[in-house]
Amino acid sequence: MAPDAAFSNISDKNEFTKFTKFLAYKGVQVIVESRKGLKIEPNSKPQSSDSDWFNLQIPDTPEVNQATKNALPSDKILETIRSQLHVEISVQTEDGDEMVLELWTLELDESQFDTSLKAMNTVYFRMGILLKSLITVTRITPAYHLSRKQRMESFTIFYRVYSGEPKVNALGESVKKIQAGMLKTPLGAICFSVSYRTNFSISPNRTEKSNVLLLKSDHFELSPKHVIFESKKKREQKKEPKNFGPVDLNKPLRMAAFADEDIIMQVFDDFLTKIPVPKCRKRSKAQIKSSAMEMQSTRDLDLTTISKSPTSMEMPPKKFSGFRNENEPPLKLLHFPFADDHPIRELAEFYKDFFNAPHLKLADDLARSKSKSPESVKEMELASEDLSRDLEVYENSVLEFDELIAEMCRSAEWSGN
């Protein structure tokens, strides 16, 4: 254990904590940057401001920083790093096969401390050297070469930041571990290391995996990707039938976050009792039930696959999963093709930030109405017939409406005076 009075004063300890925090942030940035598949060319980076942490020009991708922040709470920096901070790099093929390639770990080993290191500027300088070692070592593991090929091949590299117990099992049976430098400080040794898979064949030797492969058919609406990644919670949310009519007034939008369901239902009921809704827009309850039952079998199959899939068990959904679109995998895509040094990159990042906005149910229904099954065509015709009748009624009431408006204007004038 490192001595309690490792630093002579509290400000040194605070400074040390701050340095360690940024070391972690920059370390994660280095690892993720190296897996983007981009070669860092001369003059490819914008002119530095000379205020870079550790005097190294390491990118500061907000998305990556956010991921680090989620795993590394600001009020528990040293505690979290003592219990290890991990960056998991995985690959996913177009077919949805997924494999964890390597696991980077930052830890603070209290058993190996060096009380002679007191000057904070030396700590800072040496942390910079530690980061250089990390940069160097990120280039020599197999995942680096794989990520450099991702532009040409049909797979994508993903990352995930988490703290606590490492999920080493995901790396398979043959694992190699490398230490990328160690810095002894009065509070213990700060150390970056990587464990990586040495067997890269995607041959499924686990029964769970082969289950996923069996599902690789377009028969089901859900592709295997979703089978792997979707969490149970999400699945429950999705239990609404898909075969809606062209426009569903009962459910104009998906429920907003934090909305009180009871109140909204009440408002809807009130609305529907007061305002007459054309017959054609009311869907028969039986239809909903039957379509829901049809979907059930697929979902059950999915659920069983999910509970068995090693990835779903060991990977909790990433932070902010509540806002994620159902079609998006839990890990973030690392690169924007063809937008490396271009203003379009900024746009792409903007797009990505808002990619997870709530999905409008209306859009789904419209899209579905475009696919013209005979039934839906018939339904459409019926709807337009009813609509014209509605229109007729409203047109007949035009005078009434005009009077109403005139009255409203008058009352406005009155209140104005």
Added chain:
Amino acid sequence: MNARTIAFELSMEGRQVDEVVACIFHTVLFHRSSGKFTYNNEESYSIRTVSYVDVDCDFIDFTYVCCESDALGRSVKREISDFSELLRGLDSSSSPPRGSISLEFFQKRRARWPFQPECVPWEVWTVYCELARNDHDAHNSKHENVVEMLQDKIVFITEIINRHEYVPKMPSRSDADLIFDTSYSDIQPYLFKINYNLSGAPPTSVGNTVRKLIRDTLSL
């Protein structure tokens, strides 16, 4: 001599010499270079940022990182190319050609008239190269060997460099030139020198033993 010496023995093809040596030397130099110092007064300074670039090798399936500095890159390349050319020019009929090249970090001690400043090495990295014969059948396995060897060396380098022994202390403004090579505009490596030797013996060091002897004698 209070210095750390690290030696690597590597076997490679002739065309790989430049890249193998560059890979090792640039990895070391990346760790041993800082941004340019700007002294605010005698003791306090600020350090500018270091940029780095990836270098893909042509004759080995390998990528290494080096500081983004044309001038530093050129001066290292020149020394390595000279060495590689001489090594590959050796007669390989009797035994495989051998040579060694070293990257030596040193600090200067102030000169006393009439002598030149004394150079004291504190870390020396030597690569002993042996040229393997161009055997086409074993080409692939040999190639993999070189890659694996380099991976091990890189990990070893990071392990050594994070043990902070023998490294000179941060100098005050007036002594900066005795520790760092301040001649580059975009980077500030510790003072270093590249030496090579083709007999298989270690390259000569910058520390001049004879001069030191004489000086010690005179100062008596």
